[in-house]
Amino acid sequence: MEGGSLDNGRGKTATWMEQYRLMYDRATRHPFVLSIRDGTVDISAFKRWLGQDYRFVREFVPFLASILLKAWKDSDDNSDVEVILGGMASLNDELSWFKKEASKWDVHLGGIAPQKANLEYCRLLQNLMLPEIDYAVVITAFWAIETVYQDSFSLCLESGSKTPAELMETCKRWGNAHFKDYCRSLQKIADRCLENAPGDVVRKAEEAFLSVLEHEIGFWNMSSGES
Numbered sequence: 001m002e003g004g005s006l007d008n009g010r011g012k013t014a015t016w017m018e019q020y021r022l023m024y025d026r027a028t029r030h031p032f033v034l035s036i037r038d039g040t041v042d043i044s045a046f047k048r049w050l051g052q053d054y055r056f057v058r059e060f061v062p063f064l065a066s067i068l069l070k071a072w073k074d075s076d077d078n079s080d081v082e083v084i085l086g087g088m089a090s091l092n093d094e095l096s097w098f099k100k101e102a103s104k105w106d107v108h109l110g111g112i113a114p115q116k117a118n119l120e121y122c123r124l125l126q127n128l129m130l131p132e133i134d135y136a137v138v139i140t141a142f143w144a145i146e147t148v149y150q151d152s153f154s155l156c157l158e159s160g161s162k163t164p165a166e167l168m169e170t171c172k173r174w175g176n177a178h179f180k181d182y183c184r185s186l187q188k189i190a191d192r193c194l195e196n197a198p199g200d201v202v203r204k205a206e207e208a209f210l211s212v213l214e215h216e217i218g219f220w221n222m223s224s225g226e227s
């Protein structure tokens with residue numbers, strides 16, 4: 001039996017976001033993000049996030065490469081490769097941005113050791129990179145990873161937010177409309193793959209979605225100095 005029939009005309013991803021709303025909100029409305037939005041952010045926590053996220057994004061490069069390979073081999077839609085390739089191209093730019101931002105904040109990226117929550121998140125990426133993990137599962141995880149950042153940082157750009165001027169560039173990097181369109185493209189790909197996937201693959205994709213949320217919460221906790 002195919003596992004991905006659309007619920008109420010919506011894709012699986014929207015259904016899961018609603019079904020796991022509490023957890024999704026914990027990942028996207030974390031106190032660390034809210035502290036950026038209300039201007040009370042502890043700058044040492046921001047610097048910790050910056051250094052740790054640089055390490056995470058470096059690990060994200062082989063993760064994306066593995067998805068690109070799976071899209072190339074397994075996808076029946078050529079435009080998937082173009083969307084993922086676009087994401088890879090902007091990672092190069094993102095790594096340069098981290099280096100520039102780190103020097104602005106006097107954060108020495110070379111000396112940063114990944115903390116426990118970061119290592120655990122990178123371990124999840126490594127598991128998802130294994131060749132036996134289905135394309136539908138990894139594209140779902142990828143969509144979730146990007147969308148959590150989009151939703152989190154766009155919150156800091158909403159009217160009425162008191163995001164400090166010196167953090168606006170960071171928030172715009174993931175909160176901007178172009179990044180939102182990119183997340184929507186990933187969501188469409190994930191929904192299409194899930195619609196055609198067998199039930200056990202859909203269940204694994206759901207688990208991957210929940211794992212991403214857990215690790216995102218852990219990452220914000222770590223940045224806040226809570227772990």
Ligand SMILES: Cc1ncc(CN)c(N)n1
Nearest residue numbers: 053056057145146149219
């Ligand atoms: C932890 C984390 N999650 C998501 C993203 C967005 N690529 C990121 N840079 N870092």
